[in-house]
Structures are given as structure tokens and as C-alpha cells.
Amino acid sequence: MIKRYLHIDDWRIIEKGFHPDKQRASESIFALGNGRMGQRGHFEETYSSDSLQGSYLAGISFLDRTKVGWWKNGYPKFFARVPNAPDWSSIRLRLIDEELDLAVWDVDSYERTLDMKNGVATRVMEVTSPKGHQLHITIHHVLHMMEPDLCMIRMEVESINYTGKVSLIPYLNADVTHETSNYNEPMWNILRTEALVDHAYLWVQTRRERTQVCMSMGYEATCNGKPIPGGIQIEKEKQVGFSTGEYVKPGERIVLTKYAVITSSLYGHRTNLVDSSVAKLKKLMARGWDDLLHEHARYWSRIWYDTDVVIEGDPEAQQGIRFNIFQLHQSYQGRDSRLNIGAKGFTGEKYGGNTFWNTELCCLPYFMLSSRQYIAKNLLLYREQHLAKAISNAQTLGFKDGAALYPMVTINGEECHNEWEVTFEEVHRNSIIAYAIIQYVDTVGDTDYLLPEGFRVLVAICRFWAQRVSWADRHQKYMILGVTGPNEYENNVDNNWYTNFSAKQILLRTVSLLQEAAKNSPEAYESLCLETNYKSEEGEKWQYIADHMYEPYDKEWDIYLQQDGYQNKIMQTVDEIPEEELPINQHWSWDRILRSCFIKQSDVLLGMYLYREHFDLETVRRHYEFYAPKTVHESSLSLFVHCIIAARIGKIDEAYKHFMHATRLDLDDYNQEVHDGLHVTSMPGSWLALVHGFAGMHVRNRQLCFEPVLPSHWKKTQFTVNYLEHTLRVTISQKQMSFELLDSDPIRVYVNNQEVNCIKGEVATVDY
């Protein structure tokens, strides 16, 4: 049973009353970001109780020395992680001899809100100090979407019964720690701190990587609407800022607005990092709070215009899916191909800000189908830029001739994981990176991307597979030995079905795309062949391998097997596990998990989702019924796939259960781990679940098809989707489905095989 402390609302996340026991969880939930940077919802003011202060800058990493029990050849020497950055949001609030601290003061009323429509986090509270002084405080917190170097906070303090001086101390704070570093090494060197009359700055550099960051800040303060003059500069070794304030009587009110601009050597020259940061600060401050806030909200409204999902009749689902969309767009704007999305976005230290295959499995399809085209393309370019490192990584592991193995976990293209069964063996990641390219070309229609960027990656990945397979003479088949599949609850297996099948499909599609390219763009194709040393015989070899790929299959059950030998396990179902032993990864020893039949996520169902066209309904049903009862869903990537498959085979109730689990995973903290951060990169899974699952959207023979199945209590759902040059606003109610074409040429779609012609300006409606 879910015990919920947050309130349901269509557009807002609301915490009513202060929940100090949930502070770390709330810090994750109320995290803010703008793609360039982000931070957990730790308090601006001093808070002396449990909290994980965390501010993170995209693309800026610290190289932590790898820590393992037993070294294996090929492990990376350093483990890049996004370090906790100096905190730009700190504002202390002092009375004469007391300082605001919710761990010490009485919290008489408290409401914390995340306004997802406008991208603002707000706290409104009444507090009483130990000496009985009562204040009413409101804090608005914004990380600006349009000006991603800017963050701003407005703090309003009204005295209820207090007479005396209120001091507000806005500052930049480099006295922060990173909880999970390997050797407790400092991650930042401080180059300079300086407080001048109207601004202060903190100039720092990451150790080892030596990326420089300058944070500059200024503020405005008023008392009862009148500017407060003066203000004292504060300059310590690791902190810099100002102290301002005024004497107040009950009913009087101080408002402090703090602006901070963060620039880094990623986006500017080191030589004038400080100057440009301060110049930008001044320019933005001149525009003022209202104008900046308005621009920020307008940016969000554009995002929502593209991406909003309406679910009528299910406020919990409605809130959940908007939360997921909101958090994803906070984590990634898609403007800079050097960046990607950390598994926890900017919401925690866990996974070190690193990128996993979640990006290609969940985020990229979401962006491609819902958002502007450049976002998905920049995600592809990210991997394309890392190709040389992926080739070098494969070389380290003994591959040759330009074969590439992409890292399982990375920031900068280098492998950042060090568990051999993952680092070296979870090689299926290569396929989803290739799949993303192919899916992008198929869905967006941007075939230009293939020559040469896309093919560079596809060829290198096919070369990996062609070397990674091994010929099993007795079977007259190619096998892939010694892998870990997406189901990480089985390591070093032979012939994980998903790995084999997806490698086969990637080989086949690459060969066929190359053949098309040779025909359609012979010159560019020739130049690609020269560049990559590709010859058509190599493609023939790939075709041969694909045609002879072994797929573990059990005749008696008529089931594709997780891997060789799966049928020898004792078959059980998850409901046989005592509830107190769930999740098993927190209660069972690793060997027990491995030798059980229980799977973290179903690899076969994943394959049937990604390669839908290869599997008929009956096959899918049989496999769902076989694998679903054995799946513990201890991966956040499991649920949306199960939802989509369950919806396809008409198990709406199960689909809905998976959907809600996926959609409110963090809001309802199913796994008791939201304090570590949000599952940002699996959040778009809920969007995919709705669109591919309940709307049944898929492509068949290059035609967009829908097979809607709505949960019975939903009145309506609406979403917007891109396909080729088209953008469609799709609405589904219990019996009807309608399409509004937002731009471009007419398109014909199918609803349960009914043809629907969509023309701009008309709403096409069909019964289903």
C-alpha cells in the first residue's frame, strides 16, 4: 500500500505540512533544472537536519579514481561523475540572535509547491523561532529555461509578531561535500572568491578535468517596497556574498531577490570567464524578476504545447505523467550535443550524473515523437562524437578493425562502470544505440543523417557484433557467449535471447540501409566506404551471421528463452516470494537471485516491444503470460514495456497497473529510494506506455496505426505525436478516437485497420 504524503493536483506537486522525515525525498521531487544545470530541492536557508545538498552542472565532471575489490583488465582507471557543485542558492535568514532553521524552529504552517506549468518551486510557511518570533515566509525558486546560465530566488519575509532586525545573507557556497566519492578527495579547487559593491563571484575549477566555473551573484532587497540601501560584503575562503536587512515591526515585509549566473569553460573562454559571467548577471538583473519570470513561463508553455498529455478521469495519472515530462525537460533541453541525460538527471548523486542506455531506450523515442527534431538528433550526435572512444574501448577488450563497444555508463564517452559482468558483458547496449539511429531515420525521415554520421556508428557496431559472435559448429549457428542481458539478474550467460535477436536485427537493417544508400546516394556511399573501409563483402558476412543467429528457444514451452539453460531453473512466480523479501535485490544474496528464475525485467518482452513487427499477437501473449509472473520489476525500465505488451494483448487491468507504477514510480516512491533522486531517464517510459500501450500506436508498412484500449475509468486522453513530417494531436475517449493535424501535408492513419484521413484544420474522428 502506498502511503502518500504529497497531494494530487493536475499541474502541481504539493507538500502540505512539513515532513522532515521525507526531506531527502522531497529534495528529489522538488528538484529544479534547466538542462544546463539543476539542483535538488534542498533549502535555501540553513537546515541543520538530514539533507542531501546537491547542485550539478551538465557536462562538468570529476574523475574519481576507480575503486574495486579486485582489478580486472580493461576497467577504467577513472570513474567520471558530475560533482556536487558549489551552491548558488544559499540565503541565510537571521534575527538578532537567532537563525532560521526548520530543524529547530516551529513550523506552524508549510506548503511547498512545484508548479509544473510555469516551472516554479515555491515554499510558503509560517514559522516561530525558539524565542517566539513569528515570521511568514515565501520563497520562489527558478532555474531559467531560456537563459540557462541564470537562476533566481525571491524570498519574502513578513514579520507576524517580531520587532527587530531581519538579516538576509545571500551567498555562493563552495563549502559543499559529495557524499559518495570514492576516496573523499576534494573535487573542486577554488581559484578566487570576491565580493564587490554590487556583485560577488566564486571562481572554481574541477580537479583533474580542470573545467572552470564562475558563479556570480547579485541581489535586490526591499523593505515594505522600498529598496534597502547598503549591504555588507562577505568574503570567506569558500563563501562569498552579502548581508542585508532592515528593522521590521509586525506586518512589515522584506523582499530579497537573488540572481546568480553560472558560466563555465564549456561555453566560454577561461580568460574572461569572470568578466563574462558578471556582465551577463548585470544584463539580466537589469531586466528584473517579472520580465525574466515571464519569459521562463513562456518557454514552459511552448514545451507544454508540444508535449502535454491530458488524462481525464484519473488525476493521479494526470499528475504523474506531467511530472515525468516536466522532470525530463528540466534535465535536458537538447541544444548541446555534448550533453546527455544522467540517470537521475540533476536530482541526486546516484549514478554520478552518468548516461545509461535508458537514453536510447526511453528518452530519445520520447523526444523524437513528442518534441522538436533537433533534440533527438543531438542525442544521436552525442554518441556519434564518442565513436572514437567506443572503438578504442573495444580495442582494449581485444576487438579490432574499427569495431566499437559503447560504454554502459558514461559522461565523456569513456566507460565509467567497473563491474565486469556489466562493463564487459552487458554488450546489448550497442544494439539500442544502433536501433535509435534506425528508428530516428524511420520516424523522422531524416535519411540524410545516415550518410555519413549514422552509418559510421552502425558500421562500427556491426563490426563489433560480427566479432563478438562465435560459430557453434554443432548447431551450425552463431552464438553470443558470456553476456549479461538487460535483465541484470543473470550474469555471464550464453545466448541471452534479446542480445542475440537485437544484434541480428541491427546487422540486417544496417546491411539493407547500406544497400539502399549505395543505390540512392552512390557518391556519398562511396565516400563512406572509403572512410570506413567498408566493402559489400563485409555486409554479406553480416547478412550470413544474422541469417545464422542462434535464438534460444524451448520447444516444449514454445517460448524464446531468457538465455541458454533458463529452462533448468526451478519455475516459480513472484507471488511465491514473501512480501518482506521484496525487493529481492535488497534481501537476497546475489547468487540466490542469479540462480532463481526471477528476472529484473523481461528481455524477451523488451525485444517484442522494440521489434513488434516480428511477433504476432499469439506469440506475444504466450511470452507475456510466461514471463510476467517471473518478473520482479526491480528495474525502472521494466514497467512501461510490460504495460505496452499487456495493453497489446488486451490485459488492460495489468497494463494499467504497470502504467501507474511506471508513471508514479517516484511520486509514490514504490521502491523507497526516491531520496537518492528521481528515475529521470525512465520517466518518459510512461509517455511511451500511454502512446504505444493504451493508444496502441505503431508503424506498419510505414503507416501510422493505432489500436486504442483505454482504462475503463479514463474519460479521455490526449497527446501530440510526430511522425515523419506530421504532427498530430490525438484524442482518445472510451469509444472514439480523433486526430487533429497541426501542420504539414495530409496523412492517412489507421485505427484498428480503419483508414482515417487527417487534414490540417479538421478534426478527424472515428469510433473504435
Add this chain to the structure above:
Amino acid sequence: MIKRYLHIDDWRIIEKGFHPDKQRASESIFALGNGRMGQRGHFEETYSSDSLQGSYLAGISFLDRTKVGWWKNGYPKFFARVPNAPDWSSIRLRLIDEELDLAVWDVDSYERTLDMKNGVATRVMEVTSPKGHQLHITIHHVLHMMEPDLCMIRMEVESINYTGKVSLIPYLNADVTHETSNYNEPMWNILRTEALVDHAYLWVQTRRERTQVCMSMGYEATCNGKPIPGGIQIEKEKQVGFSTGEYVKPGERIVLTKYAVITSSLYGHRTNLVDSSVAKLKKLMARGWDDLLHEHARYWSRIWYDTDVVIEGDPEAQQGIRFNIFQLHQSYQGRDSRLNIGAKGFTGEKYGGNTFWNTELCCLPYFMLSSRQYIAKNLLLYREQHLAKAISNAQTLGFKDGAALYPMVTINGEECHNEWEVTFEEVHRNSIIAYAIIQYVDTVGDTDYLLPEGFRVLVAICRFWAQRVSWADRHQKYMILGVTGPNEYENNVDNNWYTNFSAKQILLRTVSLLQEAAKNSPEAYESLCLETNYKSEEGEKWQYIADHMYEPYDKEWDIYLQQDGYQNKIMQTVDEIPEEELPINQHWSWDRILRSCFIKQSDVLLGMYLYREHFDLETVRRHYEFYAPKTVHESSLSLFVHCIIAARIGKIDEAYKHFMHATRLDLDDYNQEVHDGLHVTSMPGSWLALVHGFAGMHVRNRQLCFEPVLPSHWKKTQFTVNYLEHTLRVTISQKQMSFELLDSDPIRVYVNNQEVNCIKGEVATVDY
């Protein structure tokens, strides 16, 4: 090709000329120990170049916090390791303004000798200081076997051309580091250091475990035979000792004898640790160098009387096997069942002084067959004392009802390893611990040991196997899924043949021994049943499991398989690996090793060695021919097994190659790793290889049988072996074999099926 820098000699290891590039290797080779303590052959005097100073005290450990990349449930929180102890052997040598340091001084001549017959390490050298002062120095170093708290050093310094003061500074030095600690934490707290008129002491305590150690020292110094009076006390925070010396002219000679006594709270009360240490020091010093040295040599001569192996016609083999015997007896005396043998003995930090299954596989059979009975028994008691911890370990992993899983790596009975594929999965270790008990009872005839000690362990291990197997319905067999076999180059496999087969044999023999006990000792048996809650139905279940144990077998090859799926690998032979890629564990990534057909050691051959009676010659030959070419022997446990099997099937040349590799593994530094320490616990493998291999000794129907096959250039080999109540001195020449019964009743043995009657006082000789 072996490049050898040590000289061949029957009874000595000799380094002629100083080899600073081999210093760490020499420190391992010239290491000394006496079972209670030991130390690497680092220099007594200051040496400012590369060196691994290491002194270790048996049974005294530091609990280092576990360091892993990704935590798994069940990992031990602490990793016990024998910490580098304060050094009791330091003696600085100073001239007026120079100090002896072989890294700086010219070494004009240098001979380092390890006299294995008498257990003395000696350096004789002529050195020239930077200022041209020449000295002749001799140093004898002894760790006393009879008085295992005592170590002593005699340093003789003769001036060749120097006139002036020679100072000798014998001291105890706690300013030492441990190279491979996890978090660079200090391992020792210093409780007190004190230098008095005639002795000094250092009183320390290990952090966390809080074992106390007191080292006390005294010295005698003479110049030209006359005692040197005076001597200055030196007392620093971490060092304590004396400075003595005299003015010398060319030809004059100073002799310093240093005595140190090390006592610990393992063997004495904390309250009078210092007093008892000092008292013992004084008592022993009163006896003087000559008497103590004589007693030490006499002790060694007793060991050699029992254990010496003669190999005539092969001085390299002769030296190697004596070195192995010498090092093993230095590492373990078998008097204290709380102690065991670290994988590197006292010769280095690697493996942290921990005990592996090598003890039961190699050391215990050697001691049992060659030495006094109490030694093997104490090794069994060691495990028996850890039974409760092994049961608790199994519980942590989800086993119940008194099932035990012994640790893979331990000092104190708790698991000290943290690689899931070993810690949780290399469960075959349980079988060798049971096997050792059974072998002990069969070979020594001490059936009393079974009731109750032996059975306690056997029952708990059988319970583990009975829970660890899983019923594979389709095969109607019990399988053992998710294990790592002795061949650690394959992880998380199903049905490692050795694991399954040995579990089956342990179950069968335990059931049959229990049935015998029920018949022969009904009272003791009843009491065992009460104590362990064992009922005969449980034994019936074990019998059923054993009768239905699955053994992976390939029909086409007629071969037992390493594990399920082994036949799907690409079959290659080791000679296809380019030489520069060997050893593969230093050149290949882990996944490449795992998915190759190459094995670290052959598990099937190991099973056929341990359970010889189950396999006919033809089967053994077939399996040797199949597995040997795929074996890279990157485990020190591999070679002796291959030697024994090769000898059995008449491949003498191969057997000899394996034998020499096993026998001179460290002396010739095959794996370029002797700098880390010696493979102490696999050293007795060479003895087993000779006795079970070339002598072909085995037991058939409780009769001792021999099938000798001597390398063609060997003139003769001789060894002594125990069987039941008998001790036989066995001599084998190219055509003849003879037996001298050293005590007890007559015994009949068989040489290639010829009956030989051995009677005390007669030498029975047969042609073969």
C-alpha cells in the same frame, strides 16, 4: 626461457652478486618463518631503494573495511588481513658520517644463502662507502623453530680499510606501512615504547581487533672478541633500541648479536605481556647464540628426517622440492589449531595472510602423508572451530537448518573475499573441507575423530549441498546452478562437473560413514544425532540426491564437461595463443577469458585425481588429452594435478614438465610475480606430484599401491610416507623400488600389482 639468477645447490638457495632489480623477488625467496611468525628477506640495515618490508605474526589480523565498486548483499563488512607488523630485525650500521645502504654503497662482493638444512639465512658481503671505506660484513638471520617467540641475528663487521667508529643500532621499528590496505588506515596503535639498561620493548595493539603484541629485544656486542661496554638507549615514538659501537682499525671486527622475543595476547595475558616477554628474552639470551642455534638446527633435522625427498640426477628438482618443503614448514608448525597457512605464508602481503582451499587440497594431504599426525589434525580442527561461523555465513545467504558454507578466504572463520562470483559462487570449497576429513580418517585411521568433530562438519556441509541443488524436472536430476568451479576462468555457470561430482561423493561417503558409525558406535552416534538433529531420513534424502546428481557430459566427445554449455565454445589450444598474450589474465579482458575455451586449471582432471578410484585409465587419458591443451595453468594448483594425471597415463615427459613447473614455480619465477611472495600453500603440490605421480602411490581397497614411472634422467628418488600406523621410506630407481619400514607392524604394499611385504629392519626391494 627461464633466466635464472639464483644458483643450483642441493641444500641451499644462493644469490651470488647483488641483484637490486630482483630485490623484492629475493625478499620473497629468502623469507624466514617459524609458524608463529615470519618475515620477508628485507635487509636488516637501511636500504633506500625498492623493497617490500614485511613481518607478519600468525593469527593476528587487522579488519580492513571492505572496498568494492558495487555492494552486494552478503559481502563481509571487513576484510581481515595479517598486517605488516613492527619490524624486530632492524640494525643500522653507521660509520662516522655515513650509513650502510646497499642502494648507495658499492657492493664489491655479495653472497646471500638460504641454508635449508639448518634454517639460517646468511649474507656475506664486501662493501665500499661513498668515501671509500671498505667493510666485510656477515649477517646470520634465524627465526627459531623450537622457541617460536624468538628471532635472532648476528652481524659481523670487519674493517678492511676503515679507521674510526663503527656504530651498530639494533632497534624495534613500528614505523612501517602496509602497502595494500584498503583505506590507508593505520593498523597498529602503539601502547608503549621503552628502552632500559639491558633491554627495550615495543608494546602495540592492532586497531579494531585489539590483539596486543609485545616485542622485546636485547643484544650482545663484542669488538675483537671483547664485550663492548655501554650502549645508548634510543627511545622514539615508534622506534626503540640501542646504539653501540667501537673504534676500529683495518682487520678489526665487531660482532653484534640481537635477540628479540615477540609475545602476543594470543598466547599470554594482556596484563603481563611486557613482563613475560622481557623475562623470556632474558632467559633465552642467557643460553646464548650457539646453544640456541644448535637447538634450532636440531629441530630442522627432525623435520628433514620425516620429510626429506631425495632426487638424484636432477639437482634443479632436488633444490626445488626441498625449497618447497622448507618454506611450508616455516609457514606452519601445526601446533596451534587456531592458525592456518596464508596463501603466501609469511612471504608477502598478497592475499592478506588468508587461508584458501589450498590448505585442504595441498597442505593437509602433504602433512598427513609426510609428517606427524597432530599437524593434519590441527588443520581439521581449525575448520571445525569455524563451523558456527560457516553456518552463520550460509544463513546470511539464505540457507537454513544448520547448513554450512565455509568461507573461500579467511583468517578467523569469516569470509574475507568480496567478489560475488567467488564469495557466493565458488562453493566447491565446501567439498574439499569434507574430503579432507574423510581422507584423514581413511589415511590416518583416526576414526575417533569423526564422532563428533568430523561428523559435525560433514553433516553441515551435506546440508548445504542438499539445499544448494535444485531439481531439474525435465532431466529428473539434481543440478547445481550458478557456481564458479576451481577453474575461475568461468563464472556463474550451471553444473560445473567438479562441483556436482564432488558434492555427490561427499554426500555418499557421509551417508555411508554415518551408517557405519550407527553400527559401530551406537551411543556416540545417538548423541551426535541429538546434537545435530540428524535423522536417518535426512541421510536417505542425501543418498537420493547423490544418486540423481546431474553430471554434464558430452556424448559426441565422450567427455565430462567443465560445465553446461562448454561444448558451444570455439575449441582452441593454448599453443594458438601468441606468447606475448600469456598469461591471459594479464593481457585479456575478463569477458574474453570467460567466453574462451581456455581454463585456468582443469576441474575434470582435478576430480579424477581426487576421486581416482572412480575412473579407469582410458577415461582419464581421454580427459587429459581433451583438457590439457586447453589449460593455461594460471593457477598454482593446476600443475601438480596435471603432473599426477600425466604420470598415471604414461606421459612422463609432460608429467616432468608439469612437475618442474610446480616445483620451481617460485625459484624460477614462471609467472613474474614472486616479488609478491611465494605460493606457499601450493608448494606441497610438488611433493604430491612426486608421490602420487612419479611413484604412482594410491590406495585401492585400503591397500597402498604404487605404479612408479621415473623421469628417465633421474637416478633415484627417495621419500618417506605414512599410511595408517605405518611409516615407509620409499626409494625408487629406474628399475627397482624398495621399502624400508621405519616402525610398527608389517605392511603389505603393491607395486604394479606385485605384492611386497615390508617388515621393520629389512629393506624390501622389487623390480618394476
